[in-house]
Amino acid sequence: MSRIFHVATAADWEAARSSGSYTTSTYGVTLEEEGFLHASHAHQWEDVLARYHADCAEPLVLLEIETDLLGVDVVEEAVSGTGEAYPHVYGALDPAAVVGVRPVTAPSRRAGS
Template sequence: MRIFHIATLADWTDAQASGAYTTSTVGVTLEEEGFLHASRADQWEGVRARYYADIDEPLVLLEIDTDLLDVPVVEELPAPGATETFPHVYGALDPAAVVTVTRL
């Protein structure tokens, strides 16, 4: 399955150098949140509009092949009262699981 994550170019560049992507969302680490936020193909544009519209730094869209992950992915409701599920990645993302990087 393919899932998507919006990242700052700086965070993605750091992940490639270190071998692990650990930013849950802008300004929030995996350690703080407990998982990495992700989206399905039909969701990422809405996520970008809602949560990344005010971000001035360059962004990239990471396309992740879940078959290449060595950590669990769980479909979950993002907040109380929500009806739409989102994939959450429970662990650091190995850059090798990212099959496409698109500049946004």
């Protein structure tokens, strides 16, 4: 078993729970546009939150995804300029593969920022 993480808007996650399919690659970009869903490892998601969601005014959630439940390919790929590899999910995310959801706050929206 392996766990990966994805930062999502609460609205996108709720829509996925209703439709049975999550297809947002990253904030404002669809799976169809990008070709895969961006994900991260446990030690990477906070940096992703700060880098890509800092100005997001919408409520955000962190999805904890069990890769064994996905049914689509997950590929570790180097991301230019980061020196790190990130998991990319090549297909729609079945909400049943999400084993945990918790609210997170973009850094610019935290108290005192």
